[in-house]
Amino acid sequence: MRFIHTADWHFGQTLKGHDRKAEHEFFVGQLIDYIINYEPDALLIAGDLYDSNTPSNETDNFFRQQILRIKQACPQLHIIMIAGNHDGYSKHEADSQLWQLGGIDVVGQIAFNNQQTDYNRHIIYIKDKGYILAVPFTHYFPPMPENDNITERRAYFFSQLLKRADELNTQNLPIVMMAHINYQGANIANQESLVVGGEDATPAEELGSGFDYLAMGHIHFPQTHDKARYSGSPIPINFTETYQHSVTLVDIKEHNQQPDITTLPLNNLFEVCTLRQGQATIKDFLQEVEQECNAKRCYYKLIINASDATSATEQDILNTVKHIEQSRYCGYEIAAETELKDTNLQHNNYTPQQLEQYDPLKLAKEYYKEQFNDDMDEETEQLLTEIILNTK
């Protein structure tokens, strides 16, 4: 089985009031090209189809148009979608019968039949290719029929679902699970705000075993953990998402075989840029902003020094913004005191890319030396090492 895994589309999202439809449309165009090129059996969209659980009619229509656009370009393709925490699960569930007429599967919530969990509803069979187990985001996993224990419901649900799939799988076909979850141990460094907190993180062992690939949504930074993967968001949703966005192509030969994972990069119409004044004068800084933001297309946010935070500066910013046609202004913020202090010091300036590669302890020690003009003591170093290990 071959499929493309994507998630976290957030249709209907605006960034500081700017509409993002054109970017989403541009993404879907690239997705269709990839589908035509790689001919996958299925397209899996692992939740957060919309940005809001009460989307406008316009967003609703736009979403439908884009899904139908994919289906019309690739009629053989199976499209399978689950609701994420941003989605209105009952809305997606209500629409699912209509979607089904078009050969598109949507699972909005955990299904019941005669007050029993209807596992079959979550199992989508792609003839002679494989099984897709579609698990939407939920706060509520059903009670266990015997010896119910609320802390074990989640693990129980996954184990029963996988057991059911295993019973059906007489052809030894690949089994792929979809879930919109906060996978314990995932890198959430680039996630501005997670609706689901750390307490709700799902440990790998609760997801059970028996699947060949877990197509996850929720965390926007693409990453693989064993057989589980976040494809990441196709466009940057906020200013922290400065990385390469992509969709994931997966090939699985047969059940219990290692999935073959390929990242298919996406171009974005707009990047996101945080521009800091730093040591430049406000005049020089705004000149740089004008040049940079006219030379490329981006959403830009300015961080100005507190000493320049006056109404005159605000006027200067607005005057500069007027001359920037290529890019979209998203306001300014005033640099935090510590940041200011920082820029006055003679120290290494790292790019975000460099920082990602950098050992956090080494960086902290460098900073300590700058601040206190002395080496970090052993106890502090030990404490920091522990904290860093725990957050990794």
Ligand SMILES: [Mn+2]
């Ligand atoms: Mn999301």
